Amino acid sequence: MVDISSAPLLALLLFLLSQTQILPATSAGGNETDILSLLQLKSTLIDPLGALSSWNQTLHFCQWQGVTCNNETEQRVTQIDLKLNQLSGSISPHIGNLSFLTHLILNNNTISGEIPPEIGRLTRLQNLQLLSIHFNNFTGNFPSCFGNVSSLQAISAARNQVHLNVAYNNFTGRIPESISNATNLQVFTMLQVVNVGMNNFSGVLPHSISNYSELSFVLDLSGNRLSGRIPEEVGNLVNLGQLDLSNNMLSGSIPSSIGRCIHIQPATAAGGNETDRIQNNNLTGKIPSNIGNGTKLLHVWLEGNHLEGEIPPSFGKCQDLSALSLGENELSGEIPVEILNLPALGLVFNLSWNRLSGRIPDEVGNLVNLGELDLSNNMLSGSIPSNLGKCVRLETLNLMGNLLQGPVPSSLRELKGLEILDLSRNNLSGEVPDFLQEFTSLVTLNLSYNHFQGPLSTQGVFRNATKALVMGNNELCGGMPEFGLPKCSVESSRKGGLSTIVKIIISVVSCLLGLIALLSFLYFRFLRKKTKDPEAASPFTGNTLLGTTYHNLLQATDEFSSANLLGAGSYGSVYKGLIAIDDNTKMFVAVKVLNLQHARAFKSFVAECEVLKNIRHRNLVKLLTVCSGIDFQGNDFKALVYEFMVNGSLEEWLHPGLLDEHETGRREELSVLQRLNIAIDVGTALDYLHNDSGVPVVHCDLKPSNILLDVNMMGHIGDFGLAKFLPQVALSSPATSSSIGVRGTVGYSAPEYGMGSDVSTSGDVYSYGILLLEMFLGRRPTDETFRDGLNLHNFAAALGDNAAEIIGLIVVPGREEDNSSRSSHDHSKKEKQKVLMEAMVSIIQIGVECSNEMPRERMSISDAATKLAAVRDKLVKAGM
Template identity: 55%
Template sequence: MSNNKLSGNIPPDMGKLKRLQEMYFHINNLSGNIPHSLGNLSMLLKLSLSDNDLHGSIPSGLGSCQSLLLLNLSINNLSGTIPPEIFSLSSLSIGLYLSRNRFTGPLPMEVGNLKNLGILDMSENMLTGEIPNSIGSCTLMETLGMQGNFFQGTIPSSFSYLRGLQKLDLSRNNLSGKIPNFFVGFSSLYLLNLSYNNFEGLVPTNGVFKNSSATSVVGNSQLCGGIPEMRLPKCNFKESTKTKLTLSMKLIISIVCGLLGVISMLSFLYVCWLRKKRKEITSSSSGNLLLNLSYQSLQKATDEFSPANLLGVGSFGSVYKAIINEGRTTIAVKVLNLQRREASKSFLAECEALRNIRHRNLVKILTVCSGVDYQGNDFKALVYEFMVNGSLEDWLHSSTIEDQVHQEQRDLNLNQRLNIAIDVASALEYLHYHCQKKPIIHCDLKPSNVLLDDEMIGHVGDFGLARFSSEDNNNSSTNQSSSIGVRGTIGYTPPEYGMGNEVSSYGDVYSYGILLLEMFTRKRPTDDMFQGRLNLHYFVQEALPNRVVEIADPILFREREEDIAMNNSHNNSRTRRSKIQECLTLMFGIGVACSVEQPGERMNMKDVVTELHLVKKRLLKTTSRP
């Protein structure tokens, strides 16, 4: 019954067809849950339900179909954890397809029961945790797809037993460690994709690694070596040579110094070894903690979600500062307010967006948590890297910054604001033009969603309203509507969204333009002064080019003590002020061009990034951060 236009639910009465051996419902418009009654089909050999709109979890009762050779549930909206019973179907030999759903949680250890399986595809989900060692028992496997998830840790050594692999894709996860050398001996392997992870160290040059078109390792900044076509940096072994020489010297000294010296040295080395071992254990446990964070552990890490640890409150949840690993690791936890109907959609949208993107100016998600609290209520949270300098909103509209020791004045100078503006623009350019899949529209760009790390580098966060664009970026809009009402925040939302138009990359450009104007005027778009037709866009537009000094944030013209020392003449000070005024005129011009009313007349983010770099190169004469 495949390849039709069937809609509605799969009838539970299908479970009465006890002698049924093959069931094909793929490529239809079926919805609802997979009936539990299908577990009664003990003679079923092949079951294909892919390419539909099925929801809910996989019924554990399918584990009773002990004759299954093929199970295909890919390209649906299935969610929850994958029941271990599915991986207990040792009869599966043709393939198990679970890709492009919304499965969460770790991969069950029972995957090792699939000893006869040829193809396992669980790509494009939200699976977390380490890849279990038991997968090495699947010795007949030829294709393994695990890309587009949140898997962490190293590649298990048990992969060395999968010598029949022909295709292996582990890309777009959070895997780390070294690339195992045993892949070199996999004679059947003709496609190996390890891109966009956190691998480090030497890339082999033999076996499948000889062919750059068969192997991909891009997006792993700590790799070196490999064949020239991979364009990786050369490995530097000088440090290891120095270490060996140092150890030799210590050995000679210890011999010369006699027994007392030997005892002292051994004692010292033993203490160092203990410290190193403790660090390794700490590092390992830190990773494992992030993989297995539960409601209980997050409650403890946030001091029972104490208001003292509250970093901010958004549309669909609250963000808390959390400390794990005995105080050694700080993280940010976004707890969804599931009493709001749209919160679950926001959770899924953010996971969907963040699992497909890797960029230095985007907030990195570490893991997700989906469970229940002590009252049995659903609990969902996203765990991010902690940004020590808070949000751009705090720096623009708050006079003080609170850190662990004291409070400091929050004054961003011109160079800092320009750098942050470039960071945000670079992130949007990546989302609109360089994502591996479809372009992503952020839909809620504003200062509170721009976070700053310890080097004051800007990171765009909060993808709860993000949408995938189904059109290329030459089009002003997508054909995808939002189910969460008007997209964005008042003041930053483009006017066409308020009239019911679809989301578009030009909508993000408008929000960026308003953010840029706010950064350099230090006026919110919702300021009381903006009444009637007057808004931040027209306020700046009417001041260009002669009244820039009147509308700009006065702090930008304030000379610091070191500036005064350098500018020991009136002419130098006047030149500096003139350069600031020229820079602001250009920056305001970009902001106004981005926030015009008609979407098609706005700049695109590629041109914005180019213009911003020209401003920095021409006027500030430096690329270094203050």
Template identity: 45%
Template sequence: MGHHPPWSSAVSSCSAFCILVLCVGSASYASSGGNETDGLALLQFKAKVFSDPFMILSSWNDTVHYCQWHGVTCGRRHQRVTELRLTSQKLMGSISPFVGNLSFLRSLYLENNSFTHQIPPEIGRLCRLQLLHLQNNLLGGRIPYNLSGCSNLEVIHLDDNQLFGEIPVEIGSLAKLKTFSAGSNEFTGNVPSLEKLHRFRWLAATSNHLGSGKADDLNFLCTLANATSLEVVGINDNNFGGVLPECIGNFSSTLTQFFCDNNKISGRIPAGITNLINLETLRLWNNNLMGNIPTDIGKLQRLQVVFLSENNLSGNIPSSFGNLTLLSKLVLSNNDLQGNIPSSLGNCQFLVLLDLANNRLSNAIPPQVIGMQSLSIGLNFSSNRLTGPLPMEVGHLNNVGVLDISRNRLAGAIPSSLGSCVSLEFLDMKENLFQGTIPSSFASLRGLQELDLSRNNLSGNIPTFFVDFKWLRLLNLSYNNFDGPVPIDGAFNDSSTAIVVGNSRLCGGIPEMHLPKCNLGKPTKRKWILKNLTMVIVFGVLGVLIVLSILFVYWSTKKEKGLTSSSSSGNLILNMSYQSLLKATNGFSSANLIGAGSFGSVYKGILDEGRMTIAVKVLNLLRHGASKSFLAECEALRNIRHRNLVKILTVCSGVDYQGNEFKALVYEFMAQGSLEDWLHPTTEELDSHQEERCLGLLQRLNIAIDVASAVEYLHWLCEAPIVHCDLKPSNVLLDDDMVGHVSDFGLARFSATAIHNVVSSTNQSSSTGIRGTVGYTAPGFLRQKYLAQNMVQQNEVSTYGDVYSYGILLLEMFTRKRPTDDMFQGTLNLHSFVKTALPQRVLEIADPILFQESNGDQNTMNNWDVRINKIQECLSSIFGIGVACSAEQMGERMSMKDVVAELHSIRKKLLQTRTHGGSQPTYIP
């Protein structure tokens, strides 16, 4: 590879001749200043491009100087081309060899296009070139050996092309090289020696055919020990063999990313790897490693991602993992690990993924681990030898999407607390020793897509609430002891979705299940007594509820002095008087004031000597409509309960010390304030928090799902659908875990009378008389009034008003622009502003903070442009939902059911962390 090809002189002669010919017809460059060679070289570059869909090369003509052409940057002093940047323009063609004539070129950016043929060897003449970005094209052939002529090269990006052959050994002579990235090509052979590259920072040679699988394949790693600035080593998805050399312990302490997964590496994990004190990501999965995990791995306290799955590792899981308090993903599945699951893992409070499947772990599951609220992607303990009951602490996993504890020896009843895991989409508990019935709390798991309880000792009837699980695509209840009738609706209408074989006492179901008909004969005496007793109890409770409801309305109408209370959850703080609220809020001190609205003010209060924090909303009864607001909120929150609705603890209706009427509502306290505070913090808030509050892309998406889930519940899952009427960021409150809760039901109405009440009452939060807040209220209110007066589509009008408000809220969350912003004048509003940017310009209108978050995430080896494309796809989908929800015509707006489903799908694509292999989920970053 060190010899010059015989045709190189011919190419050089041809180039000189072409330049001479072009000089004759291009005298205009002499009059415009600068150097003719650069202009002619650029025109030759343009001539090789046969597809330019965005017409960005149309400016490349002699009407203006070439330094003003699109993508061209020149030096100020000598007017020579120093940078050519044509990134992501969908250009098709080949790279002209005349690019080698741009002798002052320092940066060449041609990534994310469709350039074909080979990399022109003439690039090797660019001795000033520092940055070479050719990734994500269709380039073929070999890397030119004379690339070493670019002695100032610092960055080489050749990923995602069709290059083949060996990586030239001359690369090792580029003394200033900091980054070499050549993943996803067809390279073969070994990586050249890099011992001269003292400034080297980044080696990425993933997804090729490098290495021979032999013992000495990895020796080149030792040459990197001289690189004092080394940050990333990525040689995964190749064919490297042998053992990891002990010299890894000599790597610079600057190393943060080490990727050697999916090779043929054997031997032990070198003990010296614990010297890499700044390591953040360690990926060695799918190799042939054996022996123990280093016991002092806890020394690497910056570790965030550890993937050691699919090896032959043995011994215990080191308890020192508990020292890695920044750990977010730990995957040790498919090894031969044994012993206990260390309870110290419970110290890893940022862990979102824990996968210990397919090992030989035994004994009980530690409550400290099963109850980690941070887990959101998944927890997988399947195919081990775990025993004992499933701890009640499993109910703390209210953010987890996947829970797999199948193929163990777990016993006892299924804890009812599992029903609190409302984010679950995949729950696998098969092949254990669980007994008893399916808890009624499972009715809350409405997002389940797959539920497998097969091959246990469960009994009782099959709950009918599974019929309403609309996302369920697998319900495996086979080989248990269930009895009674099998439903025929919902998932049970498909025998491949609902599997009930192996339960000898079941009956009914669809014909494909081949079950006997249910015996509808005369009931036994015991059943007759039980049935009649149940009816007595039910009617008795209904009677009590009716009496209590009449008394409540009576007391409210007469404004009787004293205390009355109501709760959305049934857990009331009884006997809450004006005096106790006065004490809790320090006399309704302004220091405790945390918010003010149209009908009152909200104060922070402390009860029981600091043991409980509450939020007290005191109604301003002098304001017209405040009493109606109080009754509306009491009625709306009286019988509803959802994890994403603010919980009302009690209400207080009485008189104050001056004899004036006093009404207040007491809520649970939301420690993180409102979404408004996070999207648009005031100067005082910024000062108090010392730094700007920032919500990342995933955090905003989670909150958007929280709010959508709450609205879906109000519209579709309540006994009588409820319309909120005032959705906006200040009415979305955040708890300690940044979970969103919809609040302020002072304008809420039951849908059967919503239109009439909206038309006939005066809205106190808007000067226009329309219920709701300016900017968030749907247009065309007179049309709604007409429909209301004629009793047409009452329910659709009211609920779709909430959908409009949610759409505006969603657009505001991801653009961080209020609908009342000064920029929105005339026909331009937030809806049209986003709609006109779809889909190409979403990055221009999105909140820039979203990209700062992604730019700092180095947990994957994906380059920045690929990550931007993923973010753009995600934002396009989110903005599309927001635009659809905020359509002017209510019939064009989405249903909140569809909104929730779409947002869940977007979140799953964004995470991109789980793929299914065989019968067992396998997690990859």
């Protein structure tokens, strides 16, 4: 800073200058204007290293560090170079008076604030060529003035190349259309990179993007807040090496013109990768079938959108493709064989979290160079192809959450470089292969929730219960004590397991038990006295469905086609079916086919029959009939037939894109009032189960996927496979011990269940509280942010009465909040906003009180449903 006491005249000039507007670039002033502008620039910068110590009256300003003048005659400032000086503070707008400036180099400091728009007022500039400001902390709107500087050739000249590079700042506002006026920047023959990623730019992509047709390597707009459609003009970028539009809010479909970008050249030292990155947006529609025209593509990243339809086989034309990631979309159909013949596919092949069906093609063995294969959370069926053992370079193999069956093929013993192997949540069977204990690189092995049987090894990865996960395989035995498996009998220790004769005997006994259970069920159903409510007396819609056979259900579901699959779990799979009531009437139903290979599936079948034959409520899923018999191969067959819920599960509405929706088009977001109505429906049904159904019933597995929505968006509780009738003494206080183990699902299950307590109605209340918090805060109880003792309950409790913060957290602000915030001066809108904020606080408080850790401290379900109904009344009266 200038010492004012030693330079009174200079200080006076600075004071006067600070009190006036910036001098126009055309004003006279010469050297005096330059020196005053430099001193004003110094006054707004913080200089911990003393880099600006020479900027004082003892030296001529052309000799100041970092300052360059044009010649000895004019002595006007043409360049300021202050890079790598740890400067902070801000840039003074008086820099706009340096009318001869051609180079401004401020990169690799920590300067913050906005870039002064006065730079654009230097209309006399001929030789402005370089503005280097990268690796700072600039904020605010990106100045549109840059578009008026027609001589501009480079912004941030990294590696002596001509780049438009303003990445990793905090710029906001829109990308100015006027940038296209900088014609030298557009057509400069060495232009290689345009990088404005990792800022906060908003608005839509300008159509003038087509002016960068000479751009030869990188267009990076990632990590901003861009919305709207990708302009069709993107197809004019025929020389593009990398297109990165990831992590924005782009919508609409991928333009078909993208297939015209076919002249992609190999990467050079510029760092170009022939890449399409459009992941983590809101794109819909189909992937263009001509996307494979970009035959030089190396990487394609489209995950995290809402793309639908089949995967284009034209990807098979991209012989240089080394990474293809299409996960977290709504793609359907089978895996194209053409992709599996790509010789260069070596980095990653990710199709996870889609709706793909059919078998995993044997051609997957052609991907001999692949490092990561992720096909998880689809509806793939059949066995694991033995050819997969040819992919010897695999480090990650994730097949979890499918319908795969049969044993693990022995050919997988060749995949010794695996670090992650996840086969969980399938229908795999047989013994756990011994060769897995030889995989020394394994960090995670997940075999849970399958039907593996026999003894578990105690060697290799199986010595560590944190690396190997085997829960949900009820026929496993042995292993390390940490796994908690039963000891193996002499018979189960033998290779091959039970003999064929024993299996036949067990099968016959199972059939007899199933027949007895069915006859008992029908007997008690017809002997049961009718109550005053006619609907309550009849657990089925009509007696004609009681005769439903395996053949009927096979026809109704198109032979249990994967196209009709609604969901799958450990105990069975649910299919959509169209079944005949009579000669003229058909109705849609949901058919739950029990997986009788699971030890508890039969118990689940009996439990649902017992519960649903005795209870009836408008907010409970209706059981229409049951089917118990044998299939065409002579195997036991058991199924439950329910009323079909056209709007699927609450899970699919709370977290769209993560689960199968089985309907075309994107679903609208649930409004606050819709969420509240569903919460009241569920609370009312629980109140009936606990207090008004005769013998109290505990559901034991309340969660979003078990809440089904009908055509009117009314909530219905389903899946009573874990339900239990309670004696009156066990209503609200759980017993101190239990022989049944943990009930429910992790995150939703009451904490006392994990400590061995028996089930109680308060356990359902805990699950309901967690469900309520998830519905209105948008976070799963298993969210990865909850760690080190923090959980959804504690997180919500910490919010307290901070309504504004709660409103900000809700995943769906709803139309109510938008309308409230737009007209802050409108009294009625303010009143609505006030009512909404009070309602949100009340709802979260009810969720917190229901999910207290101690059962005796939880709110009763009757009180919770009553209070939520009162909140709804206030919202309705306010016109929401």
